[in-house]
Amino acid sequence: MNSAIEYAAVALGILNVVLAARGSIWCWPAGIVGGALYVYLNYGWQLYYDMVLQFFYVAAGFYGWYKWTRKEGEAELPIIAWPFKKQVPLILSGIVISAILGSITYYYLKTWITYFDATVTVFSFIATWMMAKKIIENWLWWIVIDSACIGLYLLKDAPATSFLFAVLTVGAAYAYYNWRKDMALQTQTA
Numbered sequence: 001m002n003s004a005i006e007y008a009a010v011a012l013g014i015l016n017v018v019l020a021a022r023g024s025i026w027c028w029p030a031g032i033v034g035g036a037l038y039v040y041l042n043y044g045w046q047l048y049y050d051m052v053l054q055f056f057y058v059a060a061g062f063y064g065w066y067k068w069t070r071k072e073g074e075a076e077l078p079i080i081a082w083p084f085k086k087q088v089p090l091i092l093s094g095i096v097i098s099a100i101l102g103s104i105t106y107y108y109l110k111t112w113i114t115y116f117d118a119t120v121t122v123f124s125f126i127a128t129w130m131m132a133k134k135i136i137e138n139w140l141w142w143i144v145i146d147s148a149c150i151g152l153y154l155l156k157d158a159p160a161t162s163f164l165f166a167v168l169t170v171g172a173a174y175a176y177y178n179w180r181k182d183m184a185l186q187t188q189t190a
Contacts (some may be wrong), residue, residue: 003160009037010164017168019177023182025068034063045156049101049121056125064132079134079183087137090126098122116152120145136183139176143169
């Protein structure tokens with residue numbers, strides 16, 4: 001049964017990134033349902049921070065859906081770029097919070113993977129927030145996060161989910177390229 005749920009969650013995850021890369025609002029419902037399935041799966045895999053992250057994805061799905069439907073005047077929410085300097089506080093905060101959460105969970109579970117789980121989760125929270133704001137660099141963050149998740153899920157003997165993250169890594173690169181084109185068009189029409 002878990003493998004059927006995992007395959008459904010993988011399919012929805014792929015659909016989510018393909019739709020997001022195209023700027024389709026329908027990425028959010030796919031992410032909501034896929035996230036809900038991964039809540040269940042991560043509980044079974046004892047990836048508790050990732051389970052919390054999936055709860056966040058469900059909530060963020062509703063937030064992103066709302067944000068992308070909201071119009072600023074007559075235009076859609078514009079894609080924006082943040083220089084690296086503006087991202088540094090997010091990176092430093094993510095490192096500190098990851099270390100704290102990893103240490104707390106390590107105390108109870110006595111496994112180093114809690115640090116890995118916490119780091120992926122914290123940085124995924126940040127990247128999701130950036131995506132909802134249409135900050136183009138979110139896709140660069142996702143390339144790094146999704147690449148790390150390939151190994152995390154291989155360690156948890158979840159090959160289908162590991163494959164999903166390989167697809168998501170490629171999808172994030174495609175999305176970055178696609179959003180750059182859209183941002184250039186947006187600048188030309190402004």
